[in-house]
Amino acid sequence: MSVLLEVDHLKISARKDDDNLTPIVKGVSFNVARGEVIALIGESGSGKTTIALAALGYTKPGLEFTGGQVRLEGEDVITMASDQLRALRGQRVAYLAQSAAATFNPALTIGEQVTESCVLHGILNQEQANERAEFLYRALELPDPDRLGKRYPHQVSGGQLQRLMAATALCGKPDLLVLDEPTTALDVTTQIEVLKAFKSVIKQEGSAAIYVTHDLSVVAQIADHIVVLYAGEVQEHGSAEQVVSHPGHDYTRRLMHAVRPPPAAGQGEETSSEHRREDPALEVIDIVAGYGKARDGTPAITVLRDVNVSIERGHTVGVIGESGCGKSTLARVMAGLLPAAQGKVLLDGDTLQPTLEKRSRSELQKVQFVFQMADTALNPRQRIDHILGRPLEFYLGLKGKEKRRRIGELLQMVELPQEFAGRYPEELSGGQKQRVNLARALAASPEVLLCDEVISALDSIVGANVIELLKRLRKQTGVSFVFISHDLSTVASFADEIVVLYAGRVMEKGTTDAVLSPPYHPYTRLLISSVPELRVGWLEETMQTQEAQAGIDRVVTLTDTGCPFFDRCPLAIRDTCDRETAPARQLGAGHAIECHRSEAEFVH
Amino acid sequence: MSDTPTPQNTNSAIQFDELPDAPPKRKIKLSLLGKIGVVVLIFWAIVVAIGPMIAPYHEADILDEELFIVPGSDEMYPDTDFQPPSKIVLLGSDYLGRDTLSRILFGARTTIGISFIATTLAYLLGVLLGIAAAVGSKRLDMILSRLNDALLSIPSIMFALVMIAALGSTIPLLILLTGIIYATSVFRIARSLGQEVMVSDFVEAARVRGEGLWWIITREILPNIAMPLATDFGLRFVWVILFISALSFLGLGVQPPMSDWGSMVKENLPGLIYGSVAPIMPALAIATLTISVNMIVDDISAHTGGKLAKRMIA
Numbered sequence: 001m002s003v004l005l006e007v008d009h010l011k012i013s014a015r016k017d018d019d020n021l022t023p024i025v026k027g028v029s030f031n032v033a034r035g036e037v038i039a040l041i042g043e044s045g046s047g048k049t050t051i052a053l054a055a056l057g058y059t060k061p062g063l064e065f066t067g068g069q070v071r072l073e074g075e076d077v078i079t080m081a082s083d084q085l086r087a088l089r090g091q092r093v094a095y096l097a098q099s100a101a102a103t104f105n106p107a108l109t110i111g112e113q114v115t116e117s118c119v120l121h122g123i124l125n126q127e128q129a130n131e132r133a134e135f136l137y138r139a140l141e142l143p144d145p146d147r148l149g150k151r152y153p154h155q156v157s158g159g160q161l162q163r164l165m166a167a168t169a170l171c172g173k174p175d176l177l178v179l180d181e182p183t184t185a186l187d188v189t190t191q192i193e194v195l196k197a198f199k200s201v202i203k204q205e206g207s208a209a210i211y212v213t214h215d216l217s218v219v220a221q222i223a224d225h226i227v228v229l230y231a232g233e234v235q236e237h238g239s240a241e242q243v244v245s246h247p248g249h250d251y252t253r254r255l256m257h258a259v260r261p262p263p264a265a266g267q268g269e270e271t272s273s274e275h276r277r278e279d280p281a282l283e284v285i286d287i288v289a290g291y292g293k294a295r296d297g298t299p300a301i302t303v304l305r306d307v308n309v310s311i312e313r314g315h316t317v318g319v320i321g322e323s324g325c326g327k328s329t330l331a332r333v334m335a336g337l338l339p340a341a342q343g344k345v346l347l348d349g350d351t352l353q354p355t356l357e358k359r360s361r362s363e364l365q366k367v368q369f370v371f372q373m374a375d376t377a378l379n380p381r382q383r384i385d386h387i388l389g390r391p392l393e394f395y396l397g398l399k400g401k402e403k404r405r406r407i408g409e410l411l412q413m414v415e416l417p418q419e420f421a422g423r424y425p426e427e428l429s430g431g432q433k434q435r436v437n438l439a440r441a442l443a444a445s446p447e448v449l450l451c452d453e454v455i456s457a458l459d460s461i462v463g464a465n466v467i468e469l470l471k472r473l474r475k476q477t478g479v480s481f482v483f484i485s486h487d488l489s490t491v492a493s494f495a496d497e498i499v500v501l502y503a504g505r506v507m508e509k510g511t512t513d514a515v516l517s518p519p520y521h522p523y524t525r526l527l528i529s530s531v532p533e534l535r536v537g538w539l540e541e542t543m544q545t546q547e548a549q550a551g552i553d554r555v556v557t558l559t560d561t562g563c564p565f566f567d568r569c570p571l572a573i574r575d576t577c578d579r580e581t582a583p584a585r586q587l588g589a590g591h592a593i594e595c596h597r598s599e600a601e602f603v604h
Numbered sequence: 605m606s607d608t609p610t611p612q613n614t615n616s617a618i619q620f621d622e623l624p625d626a627p628p629k630r631k632i633k634l635s636l637l638g639k640i641g642v643v644v645l646i647f648w649a650i651v652v653a654i655g656p657m658i659a660p661y662h663e664a665d666i667l668d669e670e671l672f673i674v675p676g677s678d679e680m681y682p683d684t685d686f687q688p689p690s691k692i693v694l695l696g697s698d699y700l701g702r703d704t705l706s707r708i709l710f711g712a713r714t715t716i717g718i719s720f721i722a723t724t725l726a727y728l729l730g731v732l733l734g735i736a737a738a739v740g741s742k743r744l745d746m747i748l749s750r751l752n753d754a755l756l757s758i759p760s761i762m763f764a765l766v767m768i769a770a771l772g773s774t775i776p777l778l779i780l781l782t783g784i785i786y787a788t789s790v791f792r793i794a795r796s797l798g799q800e801v802m803v804s805d806f807v808e809a810a811r812v813r814g815e816g817l818w819w820i821i822t823r824e825i826l827p828n829i830a831m832p833l834a835t836d837f838g839l840r841f842v843w844v845i846l847f848i849s850a851l852s853f854l855g856l857g858v859q860p861p862m863s864d865w866g867s868m869v870k871e872n873l874p875g876l877i878y879g880s881v882a883p884i885m886p887a888l889a890i891a892t893l894t895i896s897v898n899m900i901v902d903d904i905s906a907h908t909g910g911k912l913a914k915r916m917i918a
Contacts, residue, residue: 335812356811364814377805381827391813440809 004073004175004208005032005055011067012050012059012232024063025050025232030225032176032208039211039223039240041255043459044430047232052178052212054078056093057085072176090117094169098181100161104153110164111149118172129171136167139204140197158323159190163197170205177202177209183218187322187486188530195221195532196543214459216259217532220244221539228252241536258464259534263492263516279349280310281480282334282367282448287343289333290504294341302560303329304504307343311448316474316481318495318512320488320527326504327484328372331450334482335369348447365395368446372453374433378425384411384436385421391443410439413476414469431462435469442473448480455490467494488527492516497590500524503564510591521593522569563596571597634903641899648893652716655709660694663710664861667693667701686872686880698872698882708889711863716893718779718858719844725783726844727837730790735821737791738798745795752791760785761850768856778857782844793836797829838901842894849890865890 010028013021025047032038040048053059054070057077069076077088089095094117097103104113114136115129124132130149137145140163142156153161162182169177182198183191199222202209211223219226219240226243228236228251236249247253287307292300303326311317319327332338334345339354346352347366353359371377378387388407392398398406408418414435425433434454441449451470455463467490474481485491491498491512498515500508500523508521515524529545532538562578563569569577573596582594593599634642661667671692672682684701687693695704733752737745764781771777801807807824815824849866851857858864860871868886875882 337808337812356814359814361814364812369809369812371805371809373805377809379806379824379828382823394813394815444813 002034003031004034005210006069006071007031007051007054008071009068010051010054010070011065012047012054012063013066014063021064021066023066023232025054027068028227028229028232028234029068030227030234030237032210034175034208035203035206036225037202037209037211037223039213039219039226040229041213041216041219041226042229043214043461045231046229048212048214048229049180050232051229052180052210053095055176055178055210056089056095058089087121090174091121091123091172092174093176093178094172094174096165096169096177096179096182098184100165101153101158103165104161106153108152109149110151110153110156113153114149114164114168114171117168121172123172132171133167136170136201139201140164140167141193142167157190159186159194162186162190162194166198166201170201170207173205174207177207178212179209180212181214182211184213184215188488188532189322189526191218191532192530192539192542195539198222199539215532216244216255216460217534217538220534220536221532228255244534244536254461256534258460263488263528263531279313280346281313281315281348282482283310283346284308284330284334284340285344285346287330287333287340287345289329289338289340289343291338297342299341302341302504304333304340307501307504307506309499309506309509311480311482313447313480314474314478315497316483316495318491318498319482319484319501320486320491320498321501322486322527324503325501327486327501328452329504330501331369331452331482331484334448335367335450336364337369361395365444366447368441368444368449370437370441370449370451370454373457374430374437375425375457377437378433378440380425382424383421384423384425384428387425387436387440388421388443391440395444406443410443413442413473414439429462431458431466434458434462434466438466438469438473442477442479446479448482450482450484452484453486454483456485456487463490470494487531489531500527503559505564506592506594507565508591508593510587511589514587514589514591519587519593519599521595522571522597523565526568563594571595571601573597634900637899638903641896641903644892644896645900648712648716648896651709651712655712659703659706659709661703661706663702663707663863665702665706667697667703686875686878686882688879689881695885696881698868699875704868704872704882704885707863707868708865708886711865711868711886712889714858714862714864715845715848715866715890718775718864719782719841719848722779722782722848723786723837723841723844725779726786726790726840727833729783729787731794731833733787734791734794735798735825737795738802739817739821739825748791749795752788755784756788760847764847764851765854765856768851773856773859775858778848778851782847785847786840786844790836790840794829794833797832798825801825801828835901835904838897842897845890845894 007028007030010025011023012025013023015021028047028051030038040052042048050059050063054065055072055077057070057080059065065078070078072088072092077085080088104110111130111133114133115124115126118124118132119126119129133149134145137148142148142160142163148156153164156164165182166177179198183194186194195218211219213219223240226236226238226240227234228243228249230251235251236243236247238248243252244256247256285308287304288297288299288302289304290299290302294300307326307330309317309319309330319330321327329338333340336345336352336354336356336359344351345354347363352363356364385404385407388410389403392403392406407421411418411420416432416435416439420428420432420436425436428436438454454470455466458466470481471494473479481495483491483495495512497510498508498512499506500515500521502523507523508515516528520528529542559566562580563572563582566572566577572578576596580596582596584592584594585599586592587599656663667684669682669684672684672687674682684697685699687697687701689696693703693705695708698704698707733748737748763785767781768777802825807820810820810824848857849864849869852864852866853870855867855870858867860867865886869883869890872880872882872886
């Protein structure tokens, strides 16, 4: 294989206020051969994106090249003049950003955007480009390839947009593709489809690729070689097989350790019995909720339908489902942010007022909400001690010395150093901010903690640390958790009970072990089988299963009649599933599955 | 190439600490133009503070003819108006024979003072109502916004002309009018900034905690919109200076014998024919002040990524 790109002792530094240079990338070398996929893996801050962008001769503002070369077919791209670079970018090297939704212009048709770059560079004329685009739509298995180009970005799903990004990048037949976390923001079911499409199209086109990610199990599916980075230095470099099965470096092993095993029965940590009591701490009964003006108890857009969940004291209930299934809406109803149109929320057996304003301060104190994005959930203009001090003052009336002591304790509880009290959120890393976010909720001494995707935005190692912290806190404080996530492996390792939501309906609920072992609801089965495993060749095997073929890459659609999962279900019964609401089958010990199929039919 | 050796694998003892998210934000660095702006602004601030004390004459003093008698000449009654700059009148004299420099020094207080108070008033009104519209009910927002639109649709000079013609020109009225007129655009900015922060997670977190509206406004929202508002204050201040100068130029602003830069330009306009600098100097004063504020604002908004500039067009 001939070498396409040589990264040779690349050094990139950031220029600070005082004109001192801080090295970000410290002499990194690796090669990319034609037709080969190289994965750059590491946590945020490891310099992986910076290195990948260097392949385009680009650095983010504030950064500069301080040494080494990046040679594309022997030519150094760092020293290229800007008109040479313009010809290079989009033509020989193409870049795929993380969020397709933010990259596409909503006012232009998909076809215009996919073909724009290669027509502009004069590689193809518009007609040829359209043909090429259509060919790529087919190769990427996008629906309705003949007419897709005429549609607008909002008319296709997120996973399809991500694949369209690939079409845009590949349209000009580039030698090298740079993919920056292209599947990180996607649901597991969508991720599989996108990965599969990327893999086959890269093979078919014979172009080389640099794949940037923090997720080792994704890398195992798509990369030929893996470069493990930490703090701007290469820690390990080898073939995917070798790195995944025989990691040679401590840091790689740590990354592997952070990858949670595929969800299976028996992973849930039993909550210690001292905190357990039978009466529920928080209970929602027959909740119907949604957005828009309610008429006769039905909102304009109904998201949740007849949802019943009860959280026992000291228990953790995991709520799982793809984006759009109503997980966050459920948490918002519990917190009082969104009043339910029908149904009741009970706290300690007493009915809670549906709206925040009418709930008493002690009721508010008992149910605390932990927001998904610590970046936006902490006021950037408040110091950490203010952020943590306010709930102490507000709910518990602590002041002065007592308050300061408690802030110190809270910081200790979430394993942050005491001096962080004087810092602003922007001076903290993502994981540290999420810890502060948790500490703020704990400051209220709540009974129930609603955690909405608290680790979804974090790197695998950082996320694993936060989960460890949550487990410890649960033991220490006996707080009940509602743990919302789209990541089944996280929920499996943390929750006592699991509620599987789809399009606002509870598909299955029961103890973690019961939900994660047969009999499965078809949707649960799809979710379980979509979680990538850390081994080479998993992707190909999974694509063969009937769940995957029926259910991947579809959007969650809300339906008024029948079972909403009907169109993705391999076991769907025509004229029954799409017309009649599925019955809830009690399978003992609080385990219930909502499906028209009988228990015997689930087992396979 | 698959067996590229792993670089220094020796330091396996290093701790893999969590890496910081991003380097801390850079502080605002003023460009050369920005620095010049600051110097000019400080200069005018000093003039406002001590101007009348260092002025050679009083603003209303009509200079004595004797001052202008050239020693040795037998002219008894020399012209005192539109005198060119000399040792006696450093920046020349105006159409009544008053010292231009003294009038500029005195006028700084009037012009800058009135504008500053009027801008502050515009801000108090605009921010208060704008935030109220942002956090209040949809209905309140609707009422306030439409009222604001109605006021905005009246040409500001026309509005001021009618009001002054009806009520007479006094300084309090001038401040009030200018304040109301400029509050309309401040309202829009405060409302849009407030709305943006209002939907952020940390405000939602405060609401879930059960915080009252006042706490949310003063602790969560205002600190986060203070910076763009402060920058906008600078720009708005410039426009108010120009507006008040324009009114004075039309004879409806500050009334004689008080000096004010705008009216000084107007009064001395005939002097242009004689090559007098009397109308040029106050115009220069207005220009240096407004341009310097602008240069500082430019620097700051360049730092915030130009986002600010877009909003201010509204």
